[in-house]
Amino acid sequence: MTNSDRKNVIQEVADSYVDRSLFSGIEWVAEKSGKIILSGKSGYQNFKQKKSIPENAIYRIYSMTKPITSVMALKLVERGKLRLYDPISSFIPSFEKLKVMNPDGSLEDLNRPIIVEDLLTHRSGFTYDFLMGCHVAPLYSERDISDDGNKSLEDKCNILSELPLAYQPGSRFNYSVSLDVLARVIEVVNEKDFGDTLREEIFNPLNMKDTGFGVDDKNLSRLMSTYGASNFKEIMNIGPHKLEETDVSAHNPSNKGETFRRGGTGLFSTSQDYLSFARMLLSGKSENGETLLSRNMVEFMKINRIPETQLPLMLGPLPLAGYGWNLIGRTMLDRGQVMSQTGENEFGWAGAASTYFWVDPDEELVGIIMTQYLGSMWPINDDLRVAMYQAID
DSSP states (O other), X not given: OOHHHXXXXXXXXXXXXXXXXXXXXXXXXXXETTEEEEEEEEEEEETTTTEEOXXXXXXXXXXXXXXXXXXXXXXXXXXXSOOTTOBGGGTOGGGGGOEEEOTTSOEEEOSSOOBHHHHHHTOSSOOOTTOTTOTTHHHHHHTTTTTOTTSOHHHHHHHHTTSOBSSOTTSSOOOOTHHHHHXXXXXXXXXXXXXXXXXXXXXXXXXXXXXXXXXXXXXXXXXXXXXXXXXXXXXXXXXXXXXXXXXXXXXXXXSOTTTOOOSSSOOEEOHHHHHHHHHHHHHSBOTTSOBSSOHHHHHHHTSOOSOGGGOSEEETTEEETTEEEOSSSEEEOOGGGOSSOOOTTOEEEEOTTSOEEEEETTTTEEEEXXXXXXXXXXXXXXHHHHHHHHHTO
């Protein structure tokens, strides 16, 4: 099989998803040893209107916001402004009175305070509205924790301080709003708006000019249409997969770039912008050589933090077999448990609208997949990642 044939396999995989009306538009890029070796797109910016995907298309990246927030926290750790063992109540006093709610509804005191490491590794005891089987999730849903995009980070943390934790801090991995809380911690520590901090500390050095918590009016023509669930409460409901455009502005507004802030979701970005960020995770440096994270911190952040007794990681009812969690996202522990081809030391994360990225240090490989379907169960990211691995040989 020639290199051209291998690249055609990626196109065929993506085209098949569009041809079956499963995804409207798909974009991908892979970089190896500092050179882009694969890139392409399939489908449309808007499926009904059959509008072509524009250059530098803008996507809602949802939880791919989390690694960016985590990197910002690690920058503060390197400056001595933040420590992994700092109790978060020292920055947000309202969290001093938190309780844990047991499945039977009884409350108990915390065995120990929530610390910064708990936020980074989703072992804080916080949860998400949409996690089926979590006994505290309905309380989050009642308070509209995830779907209200009008509240500030401070307001959101004030509400969270009134709700019980689902688990004792450190006792288990439970995917959650932890990174939203971490963003508020960063605001307090840095004494600056979280969005301004990200722009100055990460986006500008990495030339991520189209990444932020909103989209300028002049760039709205590049914003991809969103499909699937219209809110977080619906994303775990596995129902018919329909390409019906949805309005997600209530929880992820594009026009509130000056006020809307989150640490676990909410950013808009492009494939090229996010490639700049993911590339930095290999070395800690920007493309022009500016250091964002020291070499030692890059190695430190990649180490799994989840004890074996808390594995496999569970995202609601779904196991993430073979993976642990480091200080910025999932990290490969045992390829023998993984059912889809990937690298031995691969790490990265994904977004609720089916965006995905991975970093493979052994191959010096970075891969980005962008599309916009909120709550899809189709294995598009597995299929494209596998196709991209065979294409690099």
